Amino acid sequence: MDTDNQTNTIEAEEIEIINTLKILIACSSTEEDSIKKILSLGIEAERFALSESLQNPQDAFSMKHLKSAIDYAHEGSFDFVLAIDSKQNKMALAVRKSPKEVFVLLSFHQLSSLISVLLLENHQNLSCEKSIFITETINKIFEKAEKSVKTLADLVSPLSENANLKSGEGEKVLFLSENQEILLSGQENSFDYLIGLLLSTEIELHAAKKTLFDKLMEIYKSYGFRKEKLMTGDMSSPSQKKFFAKIMDTLKKKTPEMIGGSAILSVTDLAKGTSKSKISGRVTPSEYPEMNAVKVFLSNGVSFIITPVGEKITYLLVIEGTLSKKEEYAKVNSAYDVRMVKFITELNRV
Numbered sequence: 001m002d003t004d005n006q007t008n009t010i011e012a013e014e015i016e017i018i019n020t021l022k023i024l025i026a027c028s029s030t031e032e033d034s035i036k037k038i039l040s041l042g043i044e045a046e047r048f049a050l051s052e053s054l055q056n057p058q059d060a061f062s063m064k065h066l067k068s069a070i071d072y073a074h075e076g077s078f079d080f081v082l083a084i085d086s087k088q089n090k091m092a093l094a095v096r097k098s099p100k101e102v103f104v105l106l107s108f109h110q111l112s113s114l115i116s117v118l119l120l121e122n123h124q125n126l127s128c129e130k131s132i133f134i135t136e137t138i139n140k141i142f143e144k145a146e147k148s149v150k151t152l153a154d155l156v157s158p159l160s161e162n163a164n165l166k167s168g169e170g171e172k173v174l175f176l177s178e179n180q181e182i183l184l185s186g187q188e189n190s191f192d193y194l195i196g197l198l199l200s201t202e203i204e205l206h207a208a209k210k211t212l213f214d215k216l217m218e219i220y221k222s223y224g225f226r227k228e229k230l231m232t233g234d235m236s237s238p239s240q241k242k243f244f245a246k247i248m249d250t251l252k253k254k255t256p257e258m259i260g261g262s263a264i265l266s267v268t269d270l271a272k273g274t275s276k277s278k279i280s281g282r283v284t285p286s287e288y289p290e291m292n293a294v295k296v297f298l299s300n301g302v303s304f305i306i307t308p309v310g311e312k313i314t315y316l317l318v319i320e321g322t323l324s325k326k327e328e329y330a331k332v333n334s335a336y337d338v339r340m341v342k343f344i345t346e347l348n349r350v
């Protein structure tokens with residue numbers, strides 16, 4: 001048997017499979033440097049010009065920006081959509097649930113979780129500093145790896161110009177801001193490096209007829225399924241300020257037994273740095289940064305943070321549950337969206 005020739009044939013077939021990966025790069029500027037580095041990976045890629053750019057530091061990629069690109073990618077049989085804004089250190093991914101299925105636009109919480117897992121697989125000296133408005137799945141990922149993770153009340157934008165975001169020699173720090181910026185301090189060309197890490201992983205998965213969505217499912221199986229949504233409400237008038245101040249005061253001082261039919265388990269006053277269990281009455285130090293906010297956990301897997309930010313009231317609403325099969329994702333995700341909208345209505349009645 002000509003084993004050498006057989007080995008060469010197998011390797012050639014594997015290379016051919018890998019090279020079938022086809023990605024769409026969505027951006028409003030030319031992004032020449034990043035695109036050149038992506039092409040250097042041997043991937044078939046095409047640039048898609050976005051009609052709407054990210055206008056300010058608070059903007060982030062959403063379906064509003066990317067629907068036309070995702071539709072184009074679907075019609076053109078692309079495997080992967082990557083949206084980039086290298087100046088603001090922002091990116092977004094739309095991946096297929098399997099190589100032939102529809103695209104799913106990942107949230108920044110999902111993207112951050114994927115990047116955290118991939119970085120920890122490749123770097124020993126890694127820590128993380130993240131906004132309180134970014135998923136706590138990150139905390140679980142770093143704590144399981146016995147690496148430092150710090151939750152901050154605020155990460156000043158833009159990250160790339162923040163002189164305080166430094167790492168020690170030989171160390172790397174992953175920074176994740178509430179404005180969906182991502183920066184790996186201590187890594188040269190951080191933005192392009194992270195893109196390369198994601199694409200290299202997608203290449204490997206593609207060869208096995210999988211996608212990054214399968215990697216995300218592994219994270220859910222290890223750390224539980226979480227759906228996060230950041231919502232804001234207007235608080236510019238005196239009556240609105242009074243209304244939301246009353247909600248926060250009630251949650252802290254006259255905590256109701258239930259919200260929307262579910263029992264309140266604990267209430268954390270981040271300004272005082274204390275957390276009170278509604279079950280035992282015990283008061284313990286808060287694990288969260290000091291800020292004018294309240295965090296509440298309920299018995300149905302719902303938790304939320306409520307805090308005033310300028311003339312807006314901001315909610316980070318989280319639902320924790322299980323997701324055993326990726327085929328159930330769309331149904332569960334949609335159901336959680338409905339639950340979140342209904343819950344905010346109930347919360348505003350407190």
